[in-house]
Amino acid sequence: MIEQNALREIIEQVLGEMNVSGMNAAPKTAQTGVAAPSTSGSVAVATKTTIDDGFIPDVTDVDIRKQYLVENPVNGPAYAELKLHAPCRLAIGKAGARYKTDPMLQFRAAHSAAQDAVFSAVDTAFLEKMGFFTIQTMCDNKDIFLTRPDLGRRLNEEAIKTLNEKCTKNPKVQIYVSDGLSSAAVAANVADVYPSLVQGLKSYGIEVGTPFFLEYGRVGAMDQITELLGAEVTCVLIGERPGLITAESMSAYMTYKGTVGMPEARRNVISNIHKDGTPPVEAGAHIAEVLKSMLDQKTSGTELVKA
Amino acid sequence: MKLKTKLFGHNYEFKSLCEVMAKANEEKSGDKLAGIAADSAEERVAAKVVLSHVTLEDLRNTPAVPYEEDEVTRIIQDGVNETIYKEIKNQTVGEFREWLLDGTTTEAMIRRTSKGLTAEMIAATAKLMSNLDLIYAGKKMPVPATCNTTIGLPGTFASRLQPNHTTDDPKGIMASVMEGFSYGCGDAVLGLNPVDDSVESVARVLKEFDEFKNKWEIPTQISVLAHVTTQIEAIKKFDAPIDMIFQSISGSQKGNEAFGVTPQMLEDGRDIVLRRGTCTGPNVMYFETGQGAELSAEAHNGWDQVTMEARTYGFGKKYAPFMVNTVVGFIGPEYLFDGKQVTRAGLEDLFMGKLTGLPMGCDACYTNHIKTDQNDIENLATLLVAQGCNFLISVPQGDDCMLMYQATGYHDMPALREVFGLRPIAEFDCWLEKMGFSENGKLTPLAGDASVFLSK
Numbered sequence: 001m002i003e004q005n006a007l008r009e010i011i012e013q014v015l016g017e018m019n020v021s022g023m024n025a026a027p028k029t030a031q032t033g034v035a036a037p038s039t040s041g042s043v044a045v046a047t048k049t050t051i052d053d054g055f056i057p058d059v060t061d062v063d064i065r066k067q068y069l070v071e072n073p074v075n076g077p078a079y080a081e082l083k084l085h086a087p088c089r090l091a092i093g094k095a096g097a098r099y100k101t102d103p104m105l106q107f108r109a110a111h112s113a114a115q116d117a118v119f120s121a122v123d124t125a126f127l128e129k130m131g132f133f134t135i136q137t138m139c140d141n142k143d144i145f146l147t148r149p150d151l152g153r154r155l156n157e158e159a160i161k162t163l164n165e166k167c168t169k170n171p172k173v174q175i176y177v178s179d180g181l182s183s184a185a186v187a188a189n190v191a192d193v194y195p196s197l198v199q200g201l202k203s204y205g206i207e208v209g210t211p212f213f214l215e216y217g218r219v220g221a222m223d224q225i226t227e228l229l230g231a232e233v234t235c236v237l238i239g240e241r242p243g244l245i246t247a248e249s250m251s252a253y254m255t256y257k258g259t260v261g262m263p264e265a266r267r268n269v270i271s272n273i274h275k276d277g278t279p280p281v282e283a284g285a286h287i288a289e290v291l292k293s294m295l296d297q298k299t300s301g302t303e304l305v306k307a
Numbered sequence: 308m309k310l311k312t313k314l315f316g317h318n319y320e321f322k323s324l325c326e327v328m329a330k331a332n333e334e335k336s337g338d339k340l341a342g343i344a345a346d347s348a349e350e351r352v353a354a355k356v357v358l359s360h361v362t363l364e365d366l367r368n369t370p371a372v373p374y375e376e377d378e379v380t381r382i383i384q385d386g387v388n389e390t391i392y393k394e395i396k397n398q399t400v401g402e403f404r405e406w407l408l409d410g411t412t413t414e415a416m417i418r419r420t421s422k423g424l425t426a427e428m429i430a431a432t433a434k435l436m437s438n439l440d441l442i443y444a445g446k447k448m449p450v451p452a453t454c455n456t457t458i459g460l461p462g463t464f465a466s467r468l469q470p471n472h473t474t475d476d477p478k479g480i481m482a483s484v485m486e487g488f489s490y491g492c493g494d495a496v497l498g499l500n501p502v503d504d505s506v507e508s509v510a511r512v513l514k515e516f517d518e519f520k521n522k523w524e525i526p527t528q529i530s531v532l533a534h535v536t537t538q539i540e541a542i543k544k545f546d547a548p549i550d551m552i553f554q555s556i557s558g559s560q561k562g563n564e565a566f567g568v569t570p571q572m573l574e575d576g577r578d579i580v581l582r583r584g585t586c587t588g589p590n591v592m593y594f595e596t597g598q599g600a601e602l603s604a605e606a607h608n609g610w611d612q613v614t615m616e617a618r619t620y621g622f623g624k625k626y627a628p629f630m631v632n633t634v635v636g637f638i639g640p641e642y643l644f645d646g647k648q649v650t651r652a653g654l655e656d657l658f659m660g661k662l663t664g665l666p667m668g669c670d671a672c673y674t675n676h677i678k679t680d681q682n683d684i685e686n687l688a689t690l691l692v693a694q695g696c697n698f699l700i701s702v703p704q705g706d707d708c709m710l711m712y713q714a715t716g717y718h719d720m721p722a723l724r725e726v727f728g729l730r731p732i733a734e735f736d737c738w739l740e741k742m743g744f745s746e747n748g749k750l751t752p753l754a755g756d757a758s759v760f761l762s763k
Contacts, residue, residue, distance in 0.1 A: 070755060070756050070757075070758070071752075072756075073756050073758040074753075074756055074758050074759050074761075074762050075758035075759070075761045075762045076758055078758060078761040078762075079482070079485070079757050079758035079761055082478055082481065082482045082485075082761065083479075083482045083757075085476050085478035085479035085482060086472060086476070086478075086479035086480075086482040086483055086703075086708075087472075087473055087479070087708045088472075088479070088482070088483055088702075088703040088704075088706070088708050089703045089704035089706050090482055090483060090486050090703050090757070091486065091757065092703075092704060093755060094490075094718060094750070094754070094755045096722070096750075097490075097718055097721040097722035097725055097749075097750050098718055098722055099704065099716075099718055103704060107681070107704055107705070107706065108681075110706075111675070111680060111681065111713070114675035115675065115680075117675075118675060118676045119678075146639075146640040146641065146644075146676055147336045147339065147340065147640055147641045147644060148340065148641065149641055150340075181675075181676050241674060241675060241676055241711065242675045242676075242711075243675065243708070243711035243712075244675075244706045244708075244711075244713065245708060245711075247675075
């Protein structure tokens with residue numbers, strides 16, 4: 001039988017070799033011959049940290065078509081050429097079977113922009129600057145908006161009252177803006193699209209109704225607005241569901257004498273409006289053309305013959 | 308059948324089994340949108356209590372859509388083995404749940420009993436299961452299937468390589484294909500969601516996939532996920548090489564009509580691919596499903612999305628598929644609100660599909676208007692593999708540039724295999740070793756270098 005002291009010594013030695021610190025069970029580490037950890041190095045002498053001026057490069061500036069993080073590729077140049085054709089997160093290398101740190105952060109940044117675009121509100125100062133007053137659908141908040149598309153297609157009572165009070169009735173063209181699934185799209189594009197659209201219509205001699213902003217709006221809300229204001233043609237500029245490539249994509253949906261419950265095939269859309277898609281200023285002019293065709297042909301949707 | 312109970316002395320009374328089934332669900336925004344969800348947490352539990360006393364016979368006699376009106380109901384009801392059904396029909400859902408979980412209930416016993424079940428019984432059982440129950444029972448039910456290779460064998464975990472591209476650019480697609488294979492993805496299928504779903508374009512992509520598969524001798528399956536009729540045309544007109552016929556399916560006749568699909572089309576697809584396909588078989592169908600599809604097509608007949616999903620599996624079973632993929636987070640927050648609801652739906656679907664007897668996999672994914680993120684989806688993927696999921700979807704870094712949603716990534720497949728000690732499908736595993744991408748089930752330094760495929 002091993003004696004008490006000998007046993008303690010063995011335990012202490014094992015614990016010492018395991019480098020277990022702060023073990024109350026082995027109070028006499030000095031006896032084992034293993035040096036006690038020095039406290040002075042880790043705590044007392046703090047290394048002085050200096051804060052340098054300057055920026056860490058913006059991870060969202062990276063062109064993912066050109067990024068090549070695979071180490072020692074067998075045929076790098078050939079694959080680098082091939083991957084230029086794919087707007088995907090390729091050749092990102094690996095850390096074990098996981099992502100390297102940079103691409104992981106690039107992905108997180110892209111998703112953060114997408115989330116903020118969906119869940120944040122359009123800046124009221126921006127809307128004031130544009131001269132838009134704000135009305136709401138029957139959704140009281142983002143959560144209801146996201147889970148109840150039916151309510152996002154209907155105006156609340158106050159909105160109906162406000163539109164009746166403030167808007168010119170029976171306009172040739174009614175334009176309004178709505179957040180839809182991306183507030184960032186509104187912020188990024190409307191300041192360019194709206195003026196160029198109005199300018200385009202003016203050059204055709206077409207009058208435009210009173211513009212406004214509809215919060216928590218789905219596309220279908222435009223039909224109730226058309227009926228309420230007696231608009232001949234209606235156009236809503238609305239944020240698209242963001243992807244990771246861009247969170248700022250906007251669409252223009254257009255109808256000729258739209259009605260609540262009409263088939264979707266009677267709607268026209270110009271989508272993918274953002275700086276790397278259809279540029280906002282160009283989009284404004286293009287939308288004006290389509291709206292003019294609607295007025296000329298007195299129809300919209302699949303029946304509309306494109307100019 | 309009793310539809311009343313008390314909880315803390317309060318009375319809870321339900322009007323129909325349909326109401327009990329909806330209210331017994333874990334919270335889902337889709338059931339709220341349909342106006343059929345429980346009004347309170349307590350009412351939800353009361354519905355579960357009532358459901359636990361309902362017999363399997365009651366459920367058999369209450370299909371979500373009447374037999375006379377719906378061909379999905381007819382396919383499920385006519386497919387029941389009456390002898391086995393008679394053995395179990397007097398069990399309550401509560402008893403059946405315990406039987407499934409019981410340690411003495413074997414895989415073979417479950418497989419046999421499965422032939423006597425209808426979708427409503429399977430859905431009811433899922434409603435009484437906790438998440439770990441679903442995982443525990445799911446793990447007990449491996450469902451292998453064979454096309455060119457065999458998926459779903461214990462000890463393996465496969466993936467679909469999904470090289471989607473915004474314009475179907477052949478070079479861009481192949482860049483993704485090469486990288487995916489170099490990470491050990493694609494043993495379930497190399498499958499593209501086409502942007503251009505014309506017969507010509509679908510045939511062209513299939514030929515490119517087939518050439519690549521043959522050149523590099525990759526033991527796997529290929530597919531382009533166009534409509535069933537388009538794939539049939541691609542075979543007839545262009546001799547397109549097809550291993551499997553893909554189709555999205557639904558849990559009611561009306562739902563299938565919204566997808567433009569009929570049972571006859573699926574029969575025709577299966578028939579032509581067995582005669583003219585590039586596959587060995589016998590399992591030559593690839594189905595995609597997902598909770599909420601029926602509600603969004605107003606084809607749910609007042610029933611809840613879990614039950615309608617179970618019916619989708621009952622329908623799909625008739626065609627002996629090689630893989631069934633529940634696309635769990637794509638439909639949007641009006642059906643599955645957040646990461647918690649997506650997770651629950653994924654586990655329910657896998658459990659229900661397996662109990663139906665289907666080789667289940669999952670596209671654990673999310674759009675950007677759901678309150679969830681990559682962490683949630685990695686959690687779900689991990690739970691699904693623990694549950695015995697046959698395959699997951701893999702796209703470059705989890706970001707699908709064409710469908711504009713996020714799923715699991717190329718890297719996630721080998722990582723999950725390593726964590727769980729699983730291997731790819733056997734032949735594919737050998738191929739990975741031959742190519743030098745893996746060794747003893749672990750990635751080598753060469754893995755992830757797609758340029759290997761450009762050196763020959």
